[in-house]
Amino acid sequence: MAASRQLGRQHWRQERTARDERIAAARPLADGKVVSAKDAVALLEAVLRPGDRVCLEGDNQKQADCLARALSGCDPARVHDLHMVQSGIVLPEHLDIFEQGIAKRLDYSYSGPQGARIARMLFGGQIALGAVHTYLELFARYFIDLTPNVALIAGVSADREGNLYTGPNTEDTPTVVEATAFKNGVVIAQVNRIVDKVPRVDIPGDRVDFVVEADTPFYVEPLFTRDPAAMTETQILMAMMAIKGIYAEYGITRLNHGIGFGTAAIELLLPTYAEKLGLKQKIATHWALNPHPTLIPAIESGWVSQVHCFGSEVGMDRYIRERPDVFFTGIDGSLRSNRAFCQTAGLYACDLFIGATLQIDLAGHSSTVTASRVAGFGGAPNMGSDPHGRRHPSQTWMKAGHEAAQREGGAGNPALRRGRKLVVQIVETFGDKLSPTFVEKLDALELARKLDLELAPVMIYGDDVTHIVTEEGIANLLLCRDADEREQAIRGVAGYTDVGRGRDRAMVQRLRERKIIRRPEDLGIEPLDADRSLLAARSIKDLVHWSSGLYEPPPRFRNW
């Protein structure tokens, strides 16, 4: 019995033993846990095994770029056929490794800058695509069937025990480390510097195996800075409609905003237009949102109770430090972001998701994919979906649910009525280069056909969308009784696009009488009032002023 159990003991510790061997192989390169940047390639070659699942931390913003370069510097004869499982494909190295034969398979969530190159490599068969996930979905799979064998992560500093300080861009790090470190994986962190004591412990040292002192500070993308100077009167008009026709009517207090100019305009109208409507403390008090600079005037005006963040934003650090009542911060004073929790908050604790898209079809399906780019959707499909698992009521959610029930002819027992998440698309009828936002067929379908994808890359499906806001008006899809009404409601706000011009005018008129379509004048909004003077800040400099000089915009946004 003892012998067989001893045998068993070996049998059930193969992963653990392999982990110990990897660490032993790398140990000669390390001083304790610390490895110098020049040995990073050797470290990865010692730790990695062919076929490993690897998370090379590519977050929405923070990039483990030193380790990305090191991975790309590995000998493909030693390190090959890796299965990359990471939320962001952002740096060139993230794709170089596929061309080099180091990596083979990819499961990811988002790729802004590399979307076109991913598409070309998928066409060319250089990447075996697992799937394009939402962030939260990929995190979920980290714990089930996509658990990393090795995680290559990034932080600001570490001590010699491996205690890690991420600074404000905590983002995905705790999630990646938890999945890896507790399932026999190896965690390697790059840090900008080794210190005696970290300002706060974002990751306990006993979850970190090696620390690489990087040659340069890790790269962070500023992604959420929208210059008010570039905001148009059309965007301001749409923002006014959203505030008066949706935020006020449903009494939305808990919400998430996308990153476009339309929602940034809403943020800038809170202390002006919305204040005049008497909405202060009645709407937009609790947020799942990155620290958007355009939210500063609303914060300074006392509109905002609390903001939980997915990540941070370049230039916002000092401001956040001085606003601990609003933001989640650590004992070091800087932001503590957390993408997994913020995405969960966006899914289950917010009553509204509002964002933009590139294309919307006649059923309300939308996508940011074009025929030549596979960008991924990040968090939008998660936060922009109606969570059937929600069980707590709110006024907003119940009102939307009541409208949805009316649509179904009031069928079913009213006592069994649920609420509905508000999912709003705020788009101009024509986008960049005058390409129409409203289309008969999404480019995503063509891409799915070309790449033979099982699932078309749809960002938000039509049945989850409740409202579409354009410069022509608001379409309330909740109130549409059937697919025809829905199509005409969409056509009815699609302006001069082909889809808009193809409307049935009589039916659109009836929809307007039923308040399914509402024009600015139906909302008591005079389009000529949509003036830039309504913006609480009209420039980045104004935002700096609002912040009492605490907001420090990146150089490219400084033009004074």
Next chain:
Amino acid sequence: MAASRQLGRQHWRQERTARDERIAAARPLADGKVVSAKDAVALLEAVLRPGDRVCLEGDNQKQADCLARALSGCDPARVHDLHMVQSGIVLPEHLDIFEQGIAKRLDYSYSGPQGARIARMLFGGQIALGAVHTYLELFARYFIDLTPNVALIAGVSADREGNLYTGPNTEDTPTVVEATAFKNGVVIAQVNRIVDKVPRVDIPGDRVDFVVEADTPFYVEPLFTRDPAAMTETQILMAMMAIKGIYAEYGITRLNHGIGFGTAAIELLLPTYAEKLGLKQKIATHWALNPHPTLIPAIESGWVSQVHCFGSEVGMDRYIRERPDVFFTGIDGSLRSNRAFCQTAGLYACDLFIGATLQIDLAGHSSTVTASRVAGFGGAPNMGSDPHGRRHPSQTWMKAGHEAAQREGGAGNPALRRGRKLVVQIVETFGDKLSPTFVEKLDALELARKLDLELAPVMIYGDDVTHIVTEEGIANLLLCRDADEREQAIRGVAGYTDVGRGRDRAMVQRLRERKIIRRPEDLGIEPLDADRSLLAARSIKDLVHWSSGLYEPPPRFRNW
């Protein structure tokens, strides 16, 4: 400008300042961070303020019971009107504080043992109910509008810096601490002992303000131990049908099980019945599941690749330590559970949720609520819902989605077809005391009326349920074309209940021809074969044997 910014600085640090004052008030009671159990009441009276939002850690299993007693010992003249925000209402003290006037408002997720008393106190107006959430939903709100001011948590040990070791029942602790510590809250941990160095750091010390050395080890509930000796042949028959008619047909690899005997029977049939069907490594490989003792035979037989756990289970510690290839464990060797991540995994990374319920109505709505108990649903509504935000395909999910599309007459563009989560109810037609499982009207509706709840306490709504398994057969609700077919499909497996006897026999026959209803014989299952000899373990002792003596069942399960 400097003066105004100074003013501003104060203005934006009210929470932070209040936090510092609370800690300063308690400091005289502490030696560093350590407070003795006899001073726990004084500690709470020093830290708490009337109206505070407080999380008194009541998890599914682990209880901060020493701190619960201390809170209940506070002077209601000093500590009153608290708003309790915690997932579990388990201990008597969790409700005593409402009777004492210490607490007033409650937002929670689950209460098994206290469900009847909560109901009485709600009727009596002693508790102001916020809402009954799922776990993940309540966690989400911790980051938006239910952020705790004070968290009272439990761990196995702590060092003098406050670094906390939770042991295998990590459960909710990281989530509760993250929401509290990073938003100016105060975190107080009770631990079984103070040590020089913790075996692993589950919570970094800089997030913990005070550590109380408890007078007794914290209470843990064994909740997931199902004695195979109590398993009936009816449950075995249902388990056989589920395996052959659902698991095999959809090729389910990633899954979550409820805690009833039906799913425990499935676990025990994997190495026997399912093995004979040739399903090894084809089904049930990756799990979001607590460490169910009934999973031991499947693990030992090589069926299970990986299990991520919400919490732990009493008696499973040594077994888990010796199976690190299967379970998530820490450097100390013991389980690392995490309810937030496991719930997320159950939502987004699993293709199947299967569980039991007390009542199912004619539309497939189900509830475990009775007219006199408000138990809450824990995680079931979350994991038992179709996540619209999912964007990664799997064979299982796409097949279910294909069936759902057929239901809708194949309407819409096939390229825009999505998958579906399988949500299965496995129930006997009559439950305890021969009360019928199938009813015309859920008791939940009566409770909602009596308590004037905005939302009836439905566990899983009918539109999320895909299959119902009873001893009479499987009803596939995905394939039903309308509400009538759905009702008859449900009646068709409802046996001799009134609902079952009210069936339209001709229609049920047609549904059977269309394979919407399948009897055991339609699946090639002979009910007489459903014998206890099929169970891989027929007693707790068998489970111990399977585990090579590593599983150490609690005394109440030891009868040899």
